[in-house]
Amino acid sequence: MERDKSAKFIELANKRVNRALKDIQLICNLANRQNYDFNDEQAKKIVRALQQEIDLLKQSFASTEEVGRSEFKL
Structure with missing residues (x-):
């Protein structure tokens, strides 16, 4: 049971953290004053x-x- 919880945590953490990092990178793009005001x-x-x-x-x-x-x- 603990192994399953740990494996699920790792699986979800990898997906969610990578998605969050990608979204933060997209937010960083908003700082480009040539494209946005x-x-x-x-x-x-x-x-x-x-x-x-x-x-x-x-x-x-x-x-x-x-x-x-x-x-x-x-």
């Missing part, structure tokens, strides 16, 4: 939202308690 406050809001989720991720792995989730919107 944005202000500093919008950029800060994106970075702040991502940082908050990373902080929640750290908390989740450090504790057994559930952490609140939020949805991003500019």
Whole structure:
């Protein structure tokens, strides 16, 4: 049973982390001012939202308690 949980964790972690990394790379593309027009406050809001989720991720792995989730919107 433990082996199955561990194998499932590894399988899902590989898929989800790689998907998240790809999505972050796509978000990085938004910083290209030749293709997009944005202000500093919008950029800060994106970075702040991502940082908050990373902080929640750290908390989740450090504790057994559930952490609140939020949805991003500019």
